[in-house]
Amino acid sequence: MIPGKFDYYAPTSVDEAIDMLVTHGSEAKILAGGQSLIPAMRYRLAVPEVLIDINGLxxxxxxxxxxxxxxxxxxxxxxxxxxxxxxxxxxxxxxxxxxxxxxxxxxxxxxxxxxxxxxxxxxxxxxxxxxxxxxxxxxxxxxxxxxxxxxxxxxxxxxxxxxxxxxxxxxxxTPGANSGGAYVKLERKVGDYAIGAVAVQLTLAADGTVAAARIGLTNVYYMPMRATGAEAALIGQDPSDEAVLEAAGIAAAAECDPSADLRGSAAYKRDVIRTLAKRAITKAVERAR
Amino acid sequence: MSQHNVSININGTEHSHDVDARLLLVHYIRENCDLTGTHIGCDSTSCGACTVIVDGRAIKSCTMFAVQASGKEVETIEGVADGGLHPIQEGFWEMHGLQCGYCTPGMIMCAKTLLEKNPDPTEEEIRWGISGNLCRCTGYNKIVEAIQYAAEKINQPEAASA
Missing domain, CATH: 3.30.465.10 (Uridine Diphospho-n-acetylenolpyruvylglucosamine Reductase; domain 3)
Structure with a gap:
C-alpha cells in the first residue's frame, strides 16, 4: 500500500517547524515516530498534503x-x-x-x-x-x-x-513518598490495541488509607478518560479492603463506555475494566508501601 | 509532491536516488537497490518481515519513508553474513528455525540487535524481543532455539563449534 502524495519538509529547529506549521496550517501533519501516522497514510485514512518531519530536532x-x-x-x-x-x-x-x-x-x-x-x-x-x-x-x-x-x-x-x-x-x-503507580493492560496479542487498560497513580496516608488517587482508562471511551468515580471510591478508604477495591472496580466499569468490536462486547469490556482496575490499584498500593 | 535526493548507506555501500517523498524505505531497499531479502509481509506495521536495522535500532521499514533514512546507516539481511554464515544464520540452519522462510530475514535482523543489546538473554527475553515479528509456520520454539544457539556461539565461539 502506497501513501497519498505529499510535500515533505525536514526543519532543523523548533522555530523553523513552527513557521512551517503557520504556513501550511491544516494541510500539514507533524511526522515524529510515524508509527500511527504512516500506517494511517498507507490505508489512506490520513492524506496530509504536507509532512513536517521533526526527527531532525x-x-x-x-x-x-x-x-x-x-x-x-x-x-x-x-x-x-x-x-x-x-x-x-x-x-x-x-x-x-x-x-x-x-x-x-x-x-x-x-x-x-x-x-x-x-x-x-x-x-x-x-x-x-x-x-x-x-x-x-x-x-x-x-x-x-x-x-x-x-x-x-x-x-x-x-x-x-x-x-x-x-x-x-x-x-x-515526580511521585512523592508513599506513592505508587501501575499500568495493567489486557490485549489479544502483542501489538494490538488494548481490550482495556487501567493506569493508576496513588498516594497512601500514614494510616494506610488512600490520600490521593488518579485513574486513567484506555480504549473504553470515545476519548481518553479519567475514572473519577473509581478515584472517589478509593480516596479516604483502606485499599487492602476487598470491598473497597470492588467498589472502585465497579465504579470504573460503570463510568466507561466501551464500544463492542472484534475485541469483545461492551459488557465484556466493562468487566475487564472492573478486574484490571482492581489489579492495577493493588499493584500501585504494593509499590506505595 | 516533493522529490528528494536520498543517500543511504546500506550494508556499507552508498546508494543514492531521487525519490518521491512518499516512497517507503522497504520499497526503496527492494526496488531501487534490488535488495529483495527484506520482505513485505502485512504492509500494516504488524508482522516485522520488513525489519531492518537503522543506525543500530531494528525498525519496520514499511513504517519509515526512504527520505527519513537519508544520511543513515541501514543494515539488511544481505549484510549479515561475513565470509561464512553469521552465528544467527547458522542457528536458524542448525536448529530448524525456519520453514517457509518468509519471516526469517526480519527475525534475524531483530535477533541481531537483541543479542547486541543483551548477549545472554533468557528464553523469556528472546520471546519478548521478537514479539514484533510474526511467524506463521514454526510456532516460534525453533526460532527461540536458533537464537539461543547463536547467543551461545557468540559468547563461546569455540565451545559451540566443537
Whole structure:
C-alpha cells in the first residue's frame, strides 16, 4: 500500500517547524515516530498534503529529571523509557506502560509525544498521563504555553493543540513518598490495541488509607478518560479492603463506555475494566508501601 | 509532491536516488537497490518481515519513508553474513528455525540487535524481543532455539563449534 502524495519538509529547529506549521496550517501533519501516522497514510485514512518531519530536532530528544518532574522531550522514543534507570526506578506506572506499547520494533521508532499528540483513546500514554496529572508543553508562533493533561484531550483524535502548535515536552510530576503507580493492560496479542487498560497513580496516608488517587482508562471511551468515580471510591478508604477495591472496580466499569468490536462486547469490556482496575490499584498500593 | 535526493548507506555501500517523498524505505531497499531479502509481509506495521536495522535500532521499514533514512546507516539481511554464515544464520540452519522462510530475514535482523543489546538473554527475553515479528509456520520454539544457539556461539565461539 502506497501513501497519498505529499510535500515533505525536514526543519532543523523548533522555530523553523513552527513557521512551517503557520504556513501550511491544516494541510500539514507533524511526522515524529510515524508509527500511527504512516500506517494511517498507507490505508489512506490520513492524506496530509504536507509532512513536517521533526526527527531532525535532536534537541527535543531528551528524558531528564528536573525541578520535581520528569521532562520528556517530544522526540523521546518509547525504547528510551524502557532503557531509562530513572523511569524504571521512580516512575513505575510509566515503566509498566513502556513495555506493553505496541511491540519492540515499533517502540524503537515511536515517540511518547506522538502517542499523546495523536489523542487516540486506544493509545496507552493518554491514560498514563491522565493518572500522573502530567502537563503538556506546546510551542506556537506566539510562544510557549503549558496545558494541563485534564484539558488536553478534547475529542476523538482531537487535542487542545492548535494547528500552529508543536508539542515540545511532557512533564510528569515526580511521585512523592508513599506513592505508587501501575499500568495493567489486557490485549489479544502483542501489538494490538488494548481490550482495556487501567493506569493508576496513588498516594497512601500514614494510616494506610488512600490520600490521593488518579485513574486513567484506555480504549473504553470515545476519548481518553479519567475514572473519577473509581478515584472517589478509593480516596479516604483502606485499599487492602476487598470491598473497597470492588467498589472502585465497579465504579470504573460503570463510568466507561466501551464500544463492542472484534475485541469483545461492551459488557465484556466493562468487566475487564472492573478486574484490571482492581489489579492495577493493588499493584500501585504494593509499590506505595 | 516533493522529490528528494536520498543517500543511504546500506550494508556499507552508498546508494543514492531521487525519490518521491512518499516512497517507503522497504520499497526503496527492494526496488531501487534490488535488495529483495527484506520482505513485505502485512504492509500494516504488524508482522516485522520488513525489519531492518537503522543506525543500530531494528525498525519496520514499511513504517519509515526512504527520505527519513537519508544520511543513515541501514543494515539488511544481505549484510549479515561475513565470509561464512553469521552465528544467527547458522542457528536458524542448525536448529530448524525456519520453514517457509518468509519471516526469517526480519527475525534475524531483530535477533541481531537483541543479542547486541543483551548477549545472554533468557528464553523469556528472546520471546519478548521478537514479539514484533510474526511467524506463521514454526510456532516460534525453533526460532527461540536458533537464537539461543547463536547467543551461545557468540559468547563461546569455540565451545559451540566443537
Amino acid at each position: 535532536t534537541d527535543l530528544n531528551y528524558l531528564k529529571q528536573v525541578n520535581g518532574h520528569l521532562a520528556i522531550g517530544a522526540m523521546c522514543r518509547e525504547v528510551d523509557l524502557e532503557e531509562s534507570d530513572v523511569v524504571q526506578s521512580q516512575y513505575h506506572l510509566l515503566a509498566d506502560a513502556a513495555e506493553v506499547i505496541a511491540d519492540p520494533l515499533v517502540r524503537n521508532q515511536a515517540t511518547v509525544g506522538g502517542n499523546i499528540a495523536h489523542a487516540d483513546p486506544a493509545n496507552d500514554h493518554p491514560a498514563v498521563m491522565l493518572a500522573y496529572d502530567a502537563t503538556v508543553v506546546a510551542k506556537g508562533p506566539s510562544g510557549e504555553r503549558t496545558i494541563p493533561i485534564d484539558s488536553f484531550f478534547t475529542d476523538l483524535f482531537e487535542s487542545a493543540l492548535s494547528e500552529q502548535e508543536l508539542l515540545t515536552e511532557i512533564r510528569i510530576p
